[in-house]
Amino acid sequence: MATLGDLERTVMDLLWTTPEAMTANELRDAIAEAPSGEVGRELAVTTVLTVLSRLEKKGLVTRERDSRPHRYMSVTSREDHTAELMHEVLVTAPDREAVLARFIGSVSDAEAQTLRKLLGGS
Amino acid sequence: MATLGDLERTVMDLLWTTPEAMTANELRDAIAEAPSGEVGRELAVTTVLTVLSRLEKKGLVTRERDSRPHRYMSVTSREDHTAELMHEVLVTAPDREAVLARFIGSVSDAEAQTLRKLLGGS
DNA sequence: AATGTTCTTCTACACATCGTAGAACATGTG
DNA sequence: CACATGTTCTACGATGTGTAGAAGAACATT
Numbered sequence: 001m002a003t004l005g006d007l008e009r010t011v012m013d014l015l016w017t018t019p020e021a022m023t024a025n026e027l028r029d030a031i032a033e034a035p036s037g038e039v040g041r042e043l044a045v046t047t048v049l050t051v052l053s054r055l056e057k058k059g060l061v062t063r064e065r066d067s068r069p070h071r072y073m074s075v076t077s078r079e080d081h082t083a084e085l086m087h088e089v090l091v092t093a094p095d096r097e098a099v100l101a102r103f104i105g106s107v108s109d110a111e112a113q114t115l116r117k118l119l120g121g122s
Numbered sequence: 123m124a125t126l127g128d129l130e131r132t133v134m135d136l137l138w139t140t141p142e143a144m145t146a147n148e149l150r151d152a153i154a155e156a157p158s159g160e161v162g163r164e165l166a167v168t169t170v171l172t173v174l175s176r177l178e179k180k181g182l183v184t185r186e187r188d189s190r191p192h193r194y195m196s197v198t199s200r201e202d203h204t205a206e207l208m209h210e211v212l213v214t215a216p217d218r219e220a221v222l223a224r225f226i227g228s229v230s231d232a233e234a235q236t237l238r239k240l241l242g243g244s
Numbered sequence: 245a246a247t248g249t250t251c252t253t254c255t256a257c258a259c260a261t262c263g264t265a266g267a268a269c270a271t272g273t274g
Numbered sequence: 275c276a277c278a279t280g281t282t283c284t285a286c287g288a289t290g291t292g293t294a295g296a297a298g299a300a301c302a303t304t
Contacts, residue, residue: 003125005291044294082215083224086208093204097236102205104240114219116241127262166265
């Protein structure tokens with residue numbers, strides 16, 4: 001199960017919210033001005049590169065290797081990734097119906113409404 | 123996020139599938155004859171106790187401290203725990219609606235059916 | 245081609261978690 | 275009290291993560 005550390009998470013968040021692929025330097029700068037992590041963290045570029053390599057090994061990130069400063073991008077959208085994780089969690093339990101029942105109970109009314117709409121037809 | 127190791131998982135599985143609270147020795151024996159873990163693992167009782175302590179610290183397990191061989195039991199059902207995990211994952215994404223859309227795309231027809239039933243009314 | 249600049253990979257270390265268990269301590273029984 | 279049985283403390287190796295310097299590769303400029 002691909003569980004992310006804090007910094008890995010931060011990097012993924014940036015890659016997910018930024019439309020274009022980013023270089024390690026751009027990422028370092030973005031982390032420095034991070035509105036998310038309260039404290040502006042001044043990381044070395046190599047740190048960011050190490051994290052990116054690890055994320056690449058986990059299959060969450062790819063890079064354009066030809067363009068000189070390599071440009072990194074996420075392989076899947078945050079939504080796809082999150083949904084996939086949810087599914088991975090779901091299938092760890094033998095009685096999925098029961099799990100879903102509890103799960104439904106935990107979502108907000110708005111979300112329940114969304115689900116109804118999505119499941120609508122058939 | 124409470125992510126479990128392999129042995130921790132095995133122990134939780136046993137606690138979840140056994141109706142009564144169990145002692146460390148009972149757990150050790152159950153693990154030895156584990157039909158799940160293919161290989162019969164002969165663990166020391168202290169190993170099991172350590173794992174139980176850690177699970178207790180994580181809030182997944184309690185024990186009756188008065189009865190002499192302490193009896194351990196899970197705090198929540200596997201279904202509750204799994205549903206809670208799913209919810210924790212869900213809320214990591216800003217656009218939950220989009221996540222849910224992907225998610226229901228990934229569940230089986232039977233599960234979708236269940237969800238419809240559960241959401242039915244209102 | 246030689247040199248400097250920029251980027252990437254290798255190597256490394258500290259810290260946390262987990263599997264594993266012995267040593268030491270506690271408790272109840274004969 | 276001595277013994278058996280159970281629990282806590284301490285510990286060590288393996289792996290994952292945050293962190294970054296050192297070394298190597300590639301490009302631009304003279």
